[in-house]
Amino acid sequence: MSNVNSALKRAKLLEYIFRAxxxxxxxxxxxxxxxxxxxxxxxxASLAIDKFGVINFITSTDWDPVAGKFGGLxxxxxxxIATLLATLIAAPISMGIAIFLTxxxxxxxxxIFSTAIExxxxxxxxxxxxxxxxxxxxxxxxxxxxxxxxxxxxxxxxGKLFEGSPTxxxxxxxxxxxxxxxxxxxxSVVKDAFNMVPPIMKESAYALGATKWEVIKQxxxxxxxxxxxxxxxxSVGRALxxxxxVTFLAGNVNQIPKSLxxxxxxxxxxxxxxxxEADTDIYLSSLYFLALILFIMxxxxxxxxxxxxxxxxxKWKV
Amino acid sequence: MATNKLKRKVENYVFLTLSLFSAVFGLFFxxxxxxxxxxxxxxxxxxxxxxxxxxxxxMEGGGLKHAFIGxxxxxxxxxxxxxxxxxxxxxxxxxxxxxxxxxxxxRNIVDIMVSNPSIVIGAVVYAILVKPVGHxxxxxxGVALALLMIPVIVITTDEMMKLVPKETREAAYALGAQPWQVSFQVVLRAxxxxxxxxxxxxxxxxxxxxxxxxxxxxNNSFTTLDPTKPMASLTVTVFQYAMGPYDxxxxxxxxxxxxxxxxxxxxxxxxxxxxxxxxx
Numbered sequence: 001m002s003n004v005n006s007a008l009k010r011a012k013l014l015e016y017i018f019r020a021x022x023x024x025x026x027x028x029x030x031x032x033x034x035x036x037x038x039x040x041x042x043x044x045a046s047l048a049i050d051k052f053g054v055i056n057f058i059t060s061t062d063w064d065p066v067a068g069k070f071g072g073l074x075x076x077x078x079x080x081i082a083t084l085l086a087t088l089i090a091a092p093i094s095m096g097i098a099i100f101l102t103x104x105x106x107x108x109x110x111x112i113f114s115t116a117i118e119x120x121x122x123x124x125x126x127x128x129x130x131x132x133x134x135x136x137x138x139x140x141x142x143x144x145x146x147x148x149x150x151x152x153x154x155x156x157x158x159g160k161l162f163e164g165s166p167t168x169x170x171x172x173x174x175x176x177x178x179x180x181x182x183x184x185x186x187x188s189v190v191k192d193a194f195n196m197v198p199p200i201m202k203e204s205a206y207a208l209g210a211t212k213w214e215v216i217k218q219x220x221x222x223x224x225x226x227x228x229x230x231x232x233x234x235s236v237g238r239a240l241x242x243x244x245x246v247t248f249l250a251g252n253v254n255q256i257p258k259s260l261x262x263x264x265x266x267x268x269x270x271x272x273x274x275x276x277e278a279d280t281d282i283y284l285s286s287l288y289f290l291a292l293i294l295f296i297m298x299x300x301x302x303x304x305x306x307x308x309x310x311x312x313x314x315k316w317k318v
Numbered sequence: 319m320a321t322n323k324l325k326r327k328v329e330n331y332v333f334l335t336l337s338l339f340s341a342v343f344g345l346f347f348x349x350x351x352x353x354x355x356x357x358x359x360x361x362x363x364x365x366x367x368x369x370x371x372x373x374x375x376x377m378e379g380g381g382l383k384h385a386f387i388g389x390x391x392x393x394x395x396x397x398x399x400x401x402x403x404x405x406x407x408x409x410x411x412x413x414x415x416x417x418x419x420x421x422x423x424x425r426n427i428v429d430i431m432v433s434n435p436s437i438v439i440g441a442v443v444y445a446i447l448v449k450p451v452g453h454x455x456x457x458x459x460g461v462a463l464a465l466l467m468i469p470v471i472v473i474t475t476d477e478m479m480k481l482v483p484k485e486t487r488e489a490a491y492a493l494g495a496q497p498w499q500v501s502f503q504v505v506l507r508a509x510x511x512x513x514x515x516x517x518x519x520x521x522x523x524x525x526x527x528x529x530x531x532x533x534x535x536x537n538n539s540f541t542t543l544d545p546t547k548p549m550a551s552l553t554v555t556v557f558q559y560a561m562g563p564y565d566x567x568x569x570x571x572x573x574x575x576x577x578x579x580x581x582x583x584x585x586x587x588x589x590x591x592x593x594x595x596x597x598x
Contacts, residue, residue, distance in 0.1 A: 044441075093344065096343075104337060122522060126575075129557075306426055310426070
């Protein structure tokens with residue numbers, strides 16, 4: 001009997017140990033790590049936060065390492081502009097791709113097409129950057145942008161967006177390459193959401209004589225609205241933190257771009273280019289301040305996206 | 319009435335055609351990028367690329383041995399550190415954490431962390447490892463990559479273990495197994511291909527990363543096997559070479575990118591294939 005008892009005890013003890021190790025790993029990645037990241041970024045940025053203040057830092061365009069004056073407005077605005085434009089380009093195309101993959105593609109080819117689209121997400125960011133620099137930037141600088149200037153330069157308001165000398169290293173090419181990079185994220189979320197729509201709802205609409213597009217527009221899109229929003233916000237979150245592709249194409253000029261053909265900078269570009277060159281404490285601390293802002297922005301945006309997707313799942317997942 | 323019907327039909331064709339164009343647009347860019355990589359990269363692949371260290375900038379010849387070796391070492395370190403933590407955490411979320419509120423919050427945060435900007439992780443690892451020690455290190459790059467890889471593995475492990483039918487677990491419990499035995503000896507075994515897939519996806523993810531290595535492993539013009547020294551990687555070298563002014567550098571950057579991309583794509587396709595097979 002005592003043998004059985006001690007064996008039971010040992011089993012219980014083992015169970016505790018396993019549970020503790022597993023629980024700690026889960027706690028580490030799910031709770032502790034994000035908190036550590038926040039604390040470390042805050043600690044490293046505190047010098048700049050104390051010296052410049054939050055409001056002052058995010059409203060100033062100063063970036064003068066020699067004078068020790070730093071403000072994050074230019075990279076912040078640059079990040080927002082590139083993200084917004086990339087999302088504007090990517091959103092309709094991602095919707096189209098999702099519709100194609102769920103409704104149009106022959107069943108046999110579906111896995112091939114969706115793998116191909118998702119491979120766009122697997123290509124490393126640096127490859128997009130290098131390809132953008134060697135292929136897209138020259139093409140845009142020499143052909144596409146002069147053509148756009150020629151056609152649209154004299155149109156009121158829109159013409160202003162195409163002022164400046166076309167170099168290919170600017171807002172336009174950056175946003176385009178960024179858009180290609182985020183398309184697979186949004187289209188795969190929307191595709192999954194479309195697949196959750198119960199077939200019977202589509203069939204009822206078809207039975208009432210609806211065309212394919214009407215079924216998509218009036219049945220599938222309304223049902224999956226929160227999933228589409230979630231996918232959209234996810235791609236915004238991805239675009240915000242994208243570094244290498246943007247670093248190659250933005251030009252790293254600390255200014256707020258006035259036209260689509262201006263070089264600019266983003267938070268990630270400033271970090272990638274200047275982090276290892278920062279020779280004073282306040283310089284490095286200002287870069288950490290930017291990193292902190294980026295981390296908080298992406299976290300909040302990705303959290304919103306997650307909320308939207310959870311809402312959809314709650315409603316339709318069996 | 320007839321015109322209305324026509325309008326609906328036209329609208330239908332217009333939007334479905336646009337949808338088809340979107341797909342063509344996506345595929346067009348995929349093939350454009352891969353095509354350029356193949357055309358520009360493949361022809362510069364030679365033995366020297368793998369067996370020689372770089373020559374002084376601007377000179378012809380030399381290779382990227384230092385970057386290949388560094389890349390393998392850093393990726394290996396990241397995988398060795400990240401895989402156990404990722405799998406353990408994934409098991410917890412799948413097996414133990416189903417009814418706990420904190421675990422659910424943690425699981426949702428992992429979904430957020432997987433899309434977290436990788437450059438931020440680099441900056442954090444710089445603050446905790448590189449700054450106190452005083453110089454860049456290969457191992458710091460490994461740690462940064464591990465932190466990026468863990469969420470990928472957690473998510474796949476969790477999903478794959480949840481696919482294992484409840485009856486399998488109940489059968490094991492009925493035989494008197496402890497919960498840990500059920501998790502490790504029954505469910506994990508049943509889901510092992512899925513878990514392996516997660517590791518492949520994780521390796522594919524980190525082997526293409528550049529940003530977190532810039533502040534951690536940094537770069538090195540020479541081959542080193544010592545992870546406490548600054549260490550070159552393919553991605554950082556491609557960054558340096560592509561941004562540099564020399565044609566020879568550009569050629570080697572294309573060749574390295576070709577190898578890197580097709581390596582990552584093959585890994586991703588394998589992982590996707592394994593997941594598809596598991597789900598059906």
